[in-house]
Amino acid sequence: MRIVVLAGGIGGARFLRGLKSAVPDAEITVIGNTGDDIHLFGLKVCPDLDTVMYTLGGGIHEEQGWGRAGETFAVKEELAAYGVGPEWFGLGDRDFATHIVRTQMLGAGYPLSAVTEALCARWRPGVRLLPMSDDRVETHVMIDDPEGGEGARKAVHFQEYWVRLHASVTAHAIVPVGAETAKPAPGVLEAVAAADVILFPPSNPVVSVGTILGVPGIREAVAASSAPVVGLSPIVGGAPVRGMADKVLEAVGVEATAAAVARHYGSGLIDGWLVDSVDADAVAEVEEAGIRCRAVPLMMTDLDATAAMAREALALAEEVRG
Amino acid sequence: MRIVVLAGGIGGARFLRGLKSAVPDAEITVIGNTGDDIHLFGLKVCPDLDTVMYTLGGGIHEEQGWGRAGETFAVKEELAAYGVGPEWFGLGDRDFATHIVRTQMLGAGYPLSAVTEALCARWRPGVRLLPMSDDRVETHVMIDDPEGGEGARKAVHFQEYWVRLHASVTAHAIVPVGAETAKPAPGVLEAVAAADVILFPPSNPVVSVGTILGVPGIREAVAASSAPVVGLSPIVGGAPVRGMADKVLEAVGVEATAAAVARHYGSGLIDGWLVDSVDADAVAEVEEAGIRCRAVPLMMTDLDATAAMAREALALAEEVRG
Numbered sequence: 001m002r003i004v005v006l007a008g009g010i011g012g013a014r015f016l017r018g019l020k021s022a023v024p025d026a027e028i029t030v031i032g033n034t035g036d037d038i039h040l041f042g043l044k045v046c047p048d049l050d051t052v053m054y055t056l057g058g059g060i061h062e063e064q065g066w067g068r069a070g071e072t073f074a075v076k077e078e079l080a081a082y083g084v085g086p087e088w089f090g091l092g093d094r095d096f097a098t099h100i101v102r103t104q105m106l107g108a109g110y111p112l113s114a115v116t117e118a119l120c121a122r123w124r125p126g127v128r129l130l131p132m133s134d135d136r137v138e139t140h141v142m143i144d145d146p147e148g149g150e151g152a153r154k155a156v157h158f159q160e161y162w163v164r165l166h167a168s169v170t171a172h173a174i175v176p177v178g179a180e181t182a183k184p185a186p187g188v189l190e191a192v193a194a195a196d197v198i199l200f201p202p203s204n205p206v207v208s209v210g211t212i213l214g215v216p217g218i219r220e221a222v223a224a225s226s227a228p229v230v231g232l233s234p235i236v237g238g239a240p241v242r243g244m245a246d247k248v249l250e251a252v253g254v255e256a257t258a259a260a261v262a263r264h265y266g267s268g269l270i271d272g273w274l275v276d277s278v279d280a281d282a283v284a285e286v287e288e289a290g291i292r293c294r295a296v297p298l299m300m301t302d303l304d305a306t307a308a309m310a311r312e313a314l315a316l317a318e319e320v321r322g
Numbered sequence: 323m324r325i326v327v328l329a330g331g332i333g334g335a336r337f338l339r340g341l342k343s344a345v346p347d348a349e350i351t352v353i354g355n356t357g358d359d360i361h362l363f364g365l366k367v368c369p370d371l372d373t374v375m376y377t378l379g380g381g382i383h384e385e386q387g388w389g390r391a392g393e394t395f396a397v398k399e400e401l402a403a404y405g406v407g408p409e410w411f412g413l414g415d416r417d418f419a420t421h422i423v424r425t426q427m428l429g430a431g432y433p434l435s436a437v438t439e440a441l442c443a444r445w446r447p448g449v450r451l452l453p454m455s456d457d458r459v460e461t462h463v464m465i466d467d468p469e470g471g472e473g474a475r476k477a478v479h480f481q482e483y484w485v486r487l488h489a490s491v492t493a494h495a496i497v498p499v500g501a502e503t504a505k506p507a508p509g510v511l512e513a514v515a516a517a518d519v520i521l522f523p524p525s526n527p528v529v530s531v532g533t534i535l536g537v538p539g540i541r542e543a544v545a546a547s548s549a550p551v552v553g554l555s556p557i558v559g560g561a562p563v564r565g566m567a568d569k570v571l572e573a574v575g576v577e578a579t580a581a582a583v584a585r586h587y588g589s590g591l592i593d594g595w596l597v598d599s600v601d602a603d604a605v606a607e608v609e610e611a612g613i614r615c616r617a618v619p620l621m622m623t624d625l626d627a628t629a630a631m632a633r634e635a636l637a638l639a640e641e642v643r644g
Contacts, residue, residue, distance in 0.1 A: 042426030072396050078419030082444050084426075093415045096422075097400030104364035104406075122404050 001026045004195040005127075006222075008033045008208025009048040010065040011234060011242060011300075013055035015201035018306025020056070020126055023314065028127040029191040031218070033203075034112065035132075035139035035176055035211035036158045040089055041079060043099040044106055047159075048208065049116055049131060050098060057123025059094075065242075068094040088164040113185040130191070132212045135182035139207055141251070142173040158207060167244035171251035174206055179214045184221075192221040197317045199310075200231035200270065202241060202298065205261050206248040213269075223269050228317040230272035231265060232309060233258035236298055237278045259285040267291050272316040274298060274309070292320045323348045325636075326517040327449075328544075330355045330530025331370040332387040333556060333564065333622075335377035337523035340628025342378070342448055345636065350449040351513040353540070355525075356434065357454075357461035357498055357533035358480045362411055363401060365421040366428055369481075370530065371438055371453060372420060379445025381416075387564075390416040410486040435507040452513070454534045457504040461529055463573070464495040480529060489566040493573035496528055501536045506543075514543040519639045522553035522592065524563060524620065527583050528570040535591075545591050550639040552594035553587060554631060555580035558620055559600045581607040589613050594638040596620060596631070614642045 003026050005016060016030060033048045047066065054060040054068060061067045071092035080087055091099070098119060105115040111134035120129055141161040145154035153172060161167060192198065200209050209231075213219040222229060234245050235258045246256035254264045258275040259282040265273075267290030275282050276298035286293035294316055300306040325348050327338060338352060355370045369388065376382040376390060383389045393414030402409055413421070420441060427437040433456035442451055463483040467476035475494060483489060514520065522531050531553075535541040544551060556567050557580045568578035576586045580597040581604040587595075589612030597604050598620035608615035616638055622628040 041422050042429050043422070072394060072415070074394050074415035075397065075419045075422070078416045079423065082419065082423050082441065084423050093394070093396035094400045096418070097397045097404065100363050100365070100397070100418075101401065101404050101406050107364050119404065 002191075002194055002196045003028045004031065004191050004198045005029070006031050006198075006200055006203070006209050006212045007048070007052055008201075008203030009036075009051040012048070012201045012203040012208065013052045013060070014065070014300045014306060015203075015232070015310065016052060016056060016127060018300065018303060018308075019199070019310040021303055021307040022310040029187070029195075030127045030129045031132050031188055031191070031212055032116075032129055033132060033208045033211050035137050035179075035207060036162070037136075037138065038089070038157055038159045040086070040091065040099075041084065043096070043103045045091070045099050046102065046112070046116075046131070049129065050095070052129055053116075053120055053123045053125050056125030056127060057120075059123060067092055071095065086164065089159060111185070113187070128187075128191070130187050131185050132188065132218065133182040133215050134185045135178060137176055137178045137182045137211065137215065139211055140175045140177050141171045141248075142175065143169045143171060162244070167247040171248055174210075174248055174251050176211050176214050179211070180216065182215045184215055184217050189217060189221050192218070192225055195225060195227045197314060198222055198225060198227050198229040199313055199317075200229070200265070202232045202234035202300075204234060204243060204245045204248065205254075205264060206245070206252055210252075219269065228272060228320045229270045230274070230313045230317045230320070231262070231270050232274045232298060232313055233261055233276065233279070235261055236276040241299065258282045262286045262291050262293065263289050271320040272313075274312055274316060292316060324513075324516055324518045325350045326353065326513050326520045327351070328353050328520075328522055328525070328531050328534045329370070329374055330523075330525030331358075331373040334370070334523045334525040334530065335374045335382070336387070336622045336628060337525075337554070337632065338374065338378060338449060340622065340625060340630075341521070341632040343625055343629040344632040351509070351517075352449045352451045353454050353510055353513070353534055354451055355454060355530045355533050357459050357501075357529060358484070359458075359460065360411070360479055360481045362408070362413065362421075363406065365418070365425045367413070367421050368424065368434070368438075368453070371451065372417070374449075374451055375438075375442055375445045375447050378447030378449060379442075381445065389414055393417065408486065411481060433507070435509070450509075450513070452509050453507050454510065454540065455504040455537050456507045457500060459498055459500045459504045459533065459537065461533055462497045462499050463493045463570075464497065465491045465493060484566070489569040493570055496532075496570055496573050498533050498536050501533070502538065504537045506537055506539050511539060511543050514540070514547055517547060517549045519636060520544055520547060520549050520551040521635055521639075522551070522587070524554045524556035524622075526556060526565060526567045526570065527576075527586060528567070528574055532574075541591065550594060550642045551592045552596070552635045552639045552642070553584070553592050554596045554620060554635055555583055555598065555601070557583055558598040563621065580604045584608045584613050584615065585611045593642040594635075596634055596638060614638060
């Protein structure tokens, strides 16, 4: 079975671990979000790709969900001693090595997809991990600019909004800078076309899955695919399971409910949608929108629970395949 | 008193510490060797500038003489796990931060001299540290190429010859690639012209002081200076005090003796020369070559001994000034 998964960071990575456990023999291609990539200290940092790679490769800091296990912070402390920031982005020493290798390879002319493959040669994540694009796409967030006078706004990098500001200010718009001219990375459209099932894990529907779908050609390929497309709601009981998805949903005018996110994707894109058991009353609303829906437990509390979610998603895919 | 010192790495840095102790009120400008700079992992590494900066700024690994005190090696271990080398060059985590800041600033368009000044704003070495040039000069060493057939030779980076090969193979020639078109960094010629005294510490006369003098304009400025120029022999009793200066002296056809190094610099360049007490019989030979010479203890065993050497050098400078 060939499965394609459009994944963000922590939520996507944890779901993938469950999926691998549920169907160990499946051939899984992950299309990773690179919209929250950032250049820090002259290095190219790809938080979502690395979270998937470290999580599936056994190097992740389990409790934190991102970064490396057994991490130290000597480099960051030294950079701070030089007065070089930002200090709000937590790069550890082990993590730095990944960014150093990536930056060196990019500087030598390799595209990000080739670099990601090279990094994965060490981590052996057990999936084929592709960046959504080799082109630079950078998610910016429009926020109020208190220094700019009445009604003034400014764009900040997604990481600044998310990590430094903890999404505590109003996001007026999400702007994927560069998306309109980006091309899907080699293998992305081919994987979508060849997929038996396409899954949207409970990743952020705006700044993770939405950004991937915003690369011209990817949304169209997913919509055109004959394979069932099934998503899992990242919103449970009216709030994000983790992260701050509600903040960015508001920016795109979508209510933070399991049903609203399903309608946001739409029946032209997804065929099936899983909501959490507590949102069972959303099933009818989703099905009215032309999307097959089931309510099942959607909390990734451990590997077994996550594998069960993956099995439910695959079962729903079989059901909609009919 | 304005003192200009042409310095390599460990020997130069230790001498400078003694000099600062001997004349705390002197205005010291250090012209640092950048010929052994190397690009590693996409980062610009300046071993000699950093050794001076760390030594005078209190961050040096005292026993080792280079690198940072309290160093850890997580980044290097991770790079090795990615199969990314070289493993023979020992970059620690704290040290990496310096190279990251430097590389980022160079990438942003700052010349090396401005970058060095910015790094020194943290370390406050108590001297003005200037790279010999903002242009790339890279010392290569011609060695035998066993894979190239009879008589074949190849050029390797100085660090590969020095650190990886421990200078254990014959150096046929020392080639400062890029030197012929390099320009002295801003402030270098001005400092030489304004100097009251110019000192050559017991640094390597070929690949440290020699490389600095090889930047067009610097040797000429030193030779033309009205200030006394005094050097300290790095060779004691026919062998280098530390390092492997004898290996590279051989490559330029100079005997590894205190007198031969003085003649190599020549009376057109230096006015005074200190040899170690054990080389007292070299004094006559050096003076015959037109260079005032004295035999004094030249072992930098501790700060007091090093300060005494600096005082002897300054005393000899006063003597030749006449």
